Amino acid sequence: MHQRRFEVTTLGTGAALPARGRYPSSQLVNVHDGLYLLDCGEGTQERLRSLGVNFIRIRRILISHLHGDHYLGLMGLISSMHLMGRKEPLYVHGPPLLKEIIDIQLRASATWLRYPLHFPPLVPENGLEVFADERVRVTALELRHRIPCTGFVFTESPALRSLRKDMVHMIPHFKRQAVKQGEDLRFPDGPHYTNAELTEDPPPQRRYAYCSDTAYEPALVPFIAGVELLYHEATFTEMLRARAKETMHSTAAQAARLALAANVGQLLLGHFSSRYKSSEELLNEALPIFTRTLLSDEGMTFPVNPRSIV
Secondary structure, three states, X not given: OOOOOEEEEEEEOXXXXXXXXXXXXXXXXXXXXXXXXXXXXXXXXXXXXHOOOOHHHEEEEEOOOOOHHHOOOHHHHHHHHHHOOOOOOEEEEEOOHHHHHHHHHHHHOOOOOOOOEEOOXXXXXXXXXXXXXXXXXXXXXXOOOXXXXXXXXXXXXXXOOEEXXXXXXXXXXXXXXXXXXXOOEEOOOOOEEOHHHHEEOOOOOOEEEEEOOOOOXXXXXXXXOOOOEEXXXXXXXXXXXXXXXXXXOOEHHHHHHHHHHHOOOEEEEEOEOOOOOOOHHHHHHHOOOXXXXXXXXXXXXXXXXXXXXX
């Protein structure tokens, strides 16, 4: 059965300081060819260009919190979309103060955007719907950081049922869409076929969870349980656990323990401190706890695979 596209491209994996070839936080999520940007650190539009992404296609931007390494690239991206002639509305979901931050820069430069710009405010509350469209439903996670910080769970929209190859010839063309949507097939003065006779179950909906900056937070487990892919920050190793607690970040081991408790399909580590020359040090700490752990890397794309092929 054809699997619709659902993938995550990491554009920036560094924490606070861009160093050692790592850029500040940003990810591009592709759900059924709809593009959504998570966080927008400095250099994000350059990373998008280097990967050949037409960022005019980005539907929505979600900013987890107002630490600079997560949003200082936003104004430049908004401006570039204006200069490139964007007409479609852009929705930027973020903390309420974000609108004021962007508005004052637009006023200072006397810039009048060619497209509508909307700022739906985020509320960091576990399970609260952020938005839903024809491709995906996004809900919030209440992360535990020094300032209000929101994580996100992407749940793809359900697929239609697929027609059984041995039965498709029985279904008139004008009825096929309705049957895919779950209807039975009835012929006037003729046979009746139940939907179960004509179709197969669609693939299960896949989910991706994004936990940008947060201390270890077991309260997240019910809201990320069983997701196919979990991105979780891993700023430090256990050697600097006290520093992690002070700054309200996580160690790689803590990220792995959360992934294990939530029984996720795969764990993707990111937000690495510039003190680590190699992120392998963080991976090596997580793997003994949660074996299905991966390292995010600039420009790499990770499919959100069904659990059966993880």
